[in-house]
Amino acid sequence: MAGEGHPHEAVAVPGVRLSPGDALVEIELATVCGSDVHTVSGHRNAQTPLVLGHEQVGRVVALGRGGAKSVDGHRVSLGERVVWSVAVPCGRCARCRRGLPQKCLTLQKYGHERMRRGWELSGGFATHAHILDGTPIVAVPEDIPSTVLAPASCATATVAAALEAASAITSLEGALLLVAGAGMLGLTAAAMATEAGARVVVSEPDPARRETALAFGAVAVSDPRAANDSPLGLAAALVRGGGRGAAPTIALELSGATAAVRTLLAAVDVGGVLVLVGSVSPAPSCPSTLSSWCVGCSPFAAFTTTRRGTWSRRCAFSRRPGPSTPSVPRSARASRSRRSMQRSRQPRPARIPESHSFPDSDAPHLPLAVVFSA
Numbered sequence: 001m002a003g004e005g006h007p008h009e010a011v012a013v014p015g016v017r018l019s020p021g022d023a024l025v026e027i028e029l030a031t032v033c034g035s036d037v038h039t040v041s042g043h044r045n046a047q048t049p050l051v052l053g054h055e056q057v058g059r060v061v062a063l064g065r066g067g068a069k070s071v072d073g074h075r076v077s078l079g080e081r082v083v084w085s086v087a088v089p090c091g092r093c094a095r096c097r098r099g100l101p102q103k104c105l106t107l108q109k110y111g112h113e114r115m116r117r118g119w120e121l122s123g124g125f126a127t128h129a130h131i132l133d134g135t136p137i138v139a140v141p142e143d144i145p146s147t148v149l150a151p152a153s154c155a156t157a158t159v160a161a162a163l164e165a166a167s168a169i170t171s172l173e174g175a176l177l178l179v180a181g182a183g184m185l186g187l188t189a190a191a192m193a194t195e196a197g198a199r200v201v202v203s204e205p206d207p208a209r210r211e212t213a214l215a216f217g218a219v220a221v222s223d224p225r226a227a228n229d230s231p232l233g234l235a236a237a238l239v240r241g242g243g244r245g246a247a248p249t250i251a252l253e254l255s256g257a258t259a260a261v262r263t264l265l266a267a268v269d270v271g272g273v274l275v276l277v278g279s280v281s282p283a284p285s286c287p288s289t290l291s292s293w294c295v296g297c298s299p300f301a302a303f304t305t306t307r308r309g310t311w312s313r314r315c316a317f318s319r320r321p322g323p324s325t326p327s328v329p330r331s332a333r334a335s336r337s338r339r340s341m342q343r344s345r346q347p348r349p350a351r352i353p354e355s356h357s358f359p360d361s362d363a364p365h366l367p368l369a370v371v372f373s374a
Helices: 034-041 146-153 155-167 184-195 207-215 234-242 258-267 288-294
Strands: 009-012 023-031 055-063 081-084 128-131 137-139 176-180 199-203 220-222 250-253 273-276 301-307 310-316 368-372
Touching: 023 081, 023 146, 055 128, 055 146, 081 146, 146 155, 155 184, 155 250, 155 273, 176 184, 176 234, 176 258, 184 199, 184 207, 184 250, 199 234, 207 220, 220 234, 234 258, 250 258, 258 273
Parallel strands: 176 199, 176 250, 199 220, 250 273
Antiparallel strands: 009 368, 023 055, 023 128, 055 081, 081 137, 273 301, 301 310
16 A cells, blocks of 8 residues: 555465475464554554564465474474464574574564565465464464464463563462453453453443453453543442452553553552553653653563552563463463574475465465555
8 A cells, every 4th residue: 555544455476485494374364463553554663565464373385395393393284273473583693592582683573574575475464474484383273263363473472471470570369450451452461360360450441342351351340531439430440349448469551541551550559560561652751750661661561569659660571472472372382492593595486285376377366465555
C-alpha cells in the first residue's frame, strides 16, 4: 500500500530458496498484534515494503539442506505443526553470548523487516513463511486450536515473561493481581494468572472486553473512566476481588495508556510489584517518578514499592524470555536449547513435496505475501 488508509498488496513469490537449516511453513492461522496496528497507523517506524505478522501457526512443507531442529533438539518433519519465535538471533554476538538473544546485534524479526530478495516471505500475513536457520521452533500438538497457538510467539510469550518477572519478586499464589487492559495481552494474563492461583481484577474501558475478561477468569472488572467509589470504579472492584481494604500486590500494565500507569502506581500495595509491558509506541510521558527509569527498559521493567508512592526498580527483565521465545500451553512446552547458525553453504531451491508445488505458470498457486508499503 502507499501509506496509511491504502490497501495492502498481494505479491506472488515465484521462487523460494532455502539455505541449510531453513524451513518453509504453510500458514494455518495468523493473528493481528497491536504492533502490526501501530505500524499501519504510523505510530511505529518500519522500513517498507514489508510483510507484517509475527503471531502464527503452520505446517512445514519444505526443508533446506540438513533440515531444521526444534528447541528441544528434534529434527522437524515435513507436515509437522509448528510455532516459532518472533526473533532470529545470530547466537554468536556479545549480547547473544550474554543471554540477551532478543537484543542480538544483528537481530532479524518476523513481520518487521523490509522485504528483500531471498527473504520475501518474512511475515505471517502470507500463505507461507520462510523460517530462517537459527529461529527457535516449537512443535505443537494437533489437538490445540490454532486460535490458541497463533499468539504463542508474541502475546502469550510476553504475558508469560511478565508473570515470571512478577513471581520472581512475590508469589502469584493467592495474590490480588490488577491488570490494566483487556486486549489479547490482558485476557491472556487473566487466564494465566488465575491458573497460577491469583485473584485477578481487570481495568478496561470497553464493556464487551470487561465481560470477556470475566470469562477468562477475572473475579472483578472496573471501568477506568468511572469514579473510584462508583460501582464500576476500581475501589469497588478491588473489594469484590480481595475484600475490604485489599490492595493488589501485583499489577500488570498491558494497555499502553499513561493514565493506567498512574492508576497502577497509586493502587499497588507496599512491597507490591508493577510490571510495565504495554508502553511500546510514543505516548505522553510516564509519571515523573518513573520517567528516568522507563528509558531503555527492554522488553519491560518490574518495580516494587518500599512505601506507598515510593518505588525502586527491582530489576529490568531484558534477560527474561519474552517475545523472542515462543510460549505455548503447558502440554506443548519444550525445554530450550541453543543452536549454532551455519550459513557458509550456498542456498539451494527447496525440496517441495508435489502436493505443495508452485508452478511458475500458475500464479494463483504461488506463495503469496500481503505487503505493506508506506
